[in-house]
Amino acid sequence: MTTSSPTGRTAGDRPRVRSRAPRNTLNRERVLDAAVALLDRAGPDAFTMRTLAERLGVATMAVYSHFASKDEIVDAVRVRLLAEAKLPARPAGGPREEVRDLCRAAYRLLADHPSVLHLMAARPPDGDEFTLFAERTLEALLGAGLEREGAARAYTALTQYTVGAALWAARRREPGAGTRGSGLPADRYPCLNALAPELVAAAREGTAQYERGLDALLTGLLGAG
Amino acid sequence: MTTSSPTGRTAGDRPRVRSRAPRNTLNRERVLDAAVALLDRAGPDAFTMRTLAERLGVATMAVYSHFASKDEIVDAVRVRLLAEAKLPARPAGGPREEVRDLCRAAYRLLADHPSVLHLMAARPPDGDEFTLFAERTLEALLGAGLEREGAARAYTALTQYTVGAALWAARRREPGAGTRGSGLPADRYPCLNALAPELVAAAREGTAQYERGLDALLTGLLGAG
DNA sequence: ACCTGAACACCGTTCAAGT
DNA sequence: ACCTGAACACCGTTCAAGT
Numbered sequence: 001m002t003t004s005s006p007t008g009r010t011a012g013d014r015p016r017v018r019s020r021a022p023r024n025t026l027n028r029e030r031v032l033d034a035a036v037a038l039l040d041r042a043g044p045d046a047f048t049m050r051t052l053a054e055r056l057g058v059a060t061m062a063v064y065s066h067f068a069s070k071d072e073i074v075d076a077v078r079v080r081l082l083a084e085a086k087l088p089a090r091p092a093g094g095p096r097e098e099v100r101d102l103c104r105a106a107y108r109l110l111a112d113h114p115s116v117l118h119l120m121a122a123r124p125p126d127g128d129e130f131t132l133f134a135e136r137t138l139e140a141l142l143g144a145g146l147e148r149e150g151a152a153r154a155y156t157a158l159t160q161y162t163v164g165a166a167l168w169a170a171r172r173r174e175p176g177a178g179t180r181g182s183g184l185p186a187d188r189y190p191c192l193n194a195l196a197p198e199l200v201a202a203a204r205e206g207t208a209q210y211e212r213g214l215d216a217l218l219t220g221l222l223g224a225g
Numbered sequence: 226m227t228t229s230s231p232t233g234r235t236a237g238d239r240p241r242v243r244s245r246a247p248r249n250t251l252n253r254e255r256v257l258d259a260a261v262a263l264l265d266r267a268g269p270d271a272f273t274m275r276t277l278a279e280r281l282g283v284a285t286m287a288v289y290s291h292f293a294s295k296d297e298i299v300d301a302v303r304v305r306l307l308a309e310a311k312l313p314a315r316p317a318g319g320p321r322e323e324v325r326d327l328c329r330a331a332y333r334l335l336a337d338h339p340s341v342l343h344l345m346a347a348r349p350p351d352g353d354e355f356t357l358f359a360e361r362t363l364e365a366l367l368g369a370g371l372e373r374e375g376a377a378r379a380y381t382a383l384t385q386y387t388v389g390a391a392l393w394a395a396r397r398r399e400p401g402a403g404t405r406g407s408g409l410p411a412d413r414y415p416c417l418n419a420l421a422p423e424l425v426a427a428a429r430e431g432t433a434q435y436e437r438g439l440d441a442l443l444t445g446l447l448g449a450g
Numbered sequence: 451a452c453c454t455g456a457a458c459a460c461c462g463t464t465c466a467a468g469t
Numbered sequence: 470a471c472c473t474g475a476a477c478a479c480c481g482t483t484c485a486a487g488t
Contacts, residue, residue: 024471060462060463061464148419152426160386160390163392164390202377202378213381213385216379216445217438220442
């Protein structure tokens with residue numbers, strides 16, 4: 001990836017020496033690109049103003065010329081990724097299928113970008129940035145026959161379930177997870193022991209597990225359509 | 226709260242001066258008590274080894290005589306609170322009611338202790354410490370007629386929904402939340418605008434909203450019992 | 451064995467200074 | 470206007486020392 005440096009710097013013993021960066025290397029766009037990449041690749045713990053600046057090849061404080069604080073960057077990342085979410089085209093199947101496809105798209109976004117997940121868990125979207133998804137979901141719920149309060153409740157429940165499921169799946173994907181079920185006294189916890197393989201499978205599955213639960217929730221909310 | 230100090234220290238200008246604490250002031254129990262209190266009262270961001278030690282009236286490093294790291298304390302807090310969770314007595318109503326009551330108890334625990342919520346979101350329980358809740362829920366799901374795989378999937382979906390809903394409710398309870406719905410172009414987002422009051426109400430409700438969604442999910446999972 | 455204070459390697463952010 | 474480096478007030482944790 002590292003082609004010959006345009007600055008012609010010799011690969012000396014103190015590579016940290018950075019001659020002053022060109023006047024307009026940075027802008028909000030470039031900062032956000034690097035932020036998303038860093039967040040997705042290294043996780044929220046490694047998302048640091050110092051390493052972010054390092055990836056950008058610039059001094060730490062240069063970033064503060066474009067964002068007032070780390071929180072402002074985090075907010076902007078969330079807005080960008082939610083805006084990027086590709087919502088499905090309106091399906092032919094009717095309102096129930098549309099709700100299902102919209103939720104699947106939201107789940108996929110969260111599963112693909114663990115960073116957004118973390119950001120959503122820390123501060124659930126409460127308006128402007130989530131508008132398109134919310135609008136179309138509410139429209140479909142109303143189209144499915146729910147009255148106003150029922151549609152609002154159904155939308156909330158669907159979003160809560162989607163975030164919870166994505167969070168679960170993301171954590172299961174991390175290093176030390178998965179090898180459990182042992183160490184439980186079989187006489188005290190017979191069901192847990194008997195169903196250990198199925199539980200591990202359900203936890204490992206992610207998408208398939210989510211979609212089964214989603215169908216159940218939709219059935220409960222909309223009827224057995 | 227501050228009664229006269231047993232050490233007879235004069236209320237001088239440097240209250241930070243702490244004469245050596247008695248030999249056995251600390252133990253794991255006392256550390257965990259203070260940790261839970263601090264976590265619940267001040268939130269995860271304020272949960273610091275330094276302030277924890279301060280609450281205990283002891284030097285920061287004293288805590289490390291009983292726990293190897295901050296993570297170990299966090300794990301122990303999670304285990305303790307999950308163990309403390311009061312599960313409901315077996316109801317007369319049958320398996321569906323038992324599942325519902327177990328989930329409500331789990332939601333109440335998470336809602337009452339935002340700290341556990343944060344800890345669960347960061348690392349969902351994967352075995353030993355969650356055993357009793359899992360065992361009884363799985364037993365009831367099998368009793369409701371689900372086969373092994375169906376029970377495991379249902380348990381997973383219920384837990385995911387419960388964590389997601391509690392997370393949502395907890396964040397809604399924080400300072401700047403609630404006053405939204407304005408600023409949206411009504412022609413682009415007609416449903417969102419029309420349902421704004423209902424959405425705010427659903428988000429604000431917490432428990433009632435959770436229980437409606439739970440009933441829907443149970444209906445979808447178990448049939449219209 | 452248990453508690454302490456100084457110190458180390460981090461972190462986000464302020465500030466005065468460079469161009 | 471934009472970028473830089475030193476500095477400040479934090480953080481978790483190591484270490485040598487006290488009792």
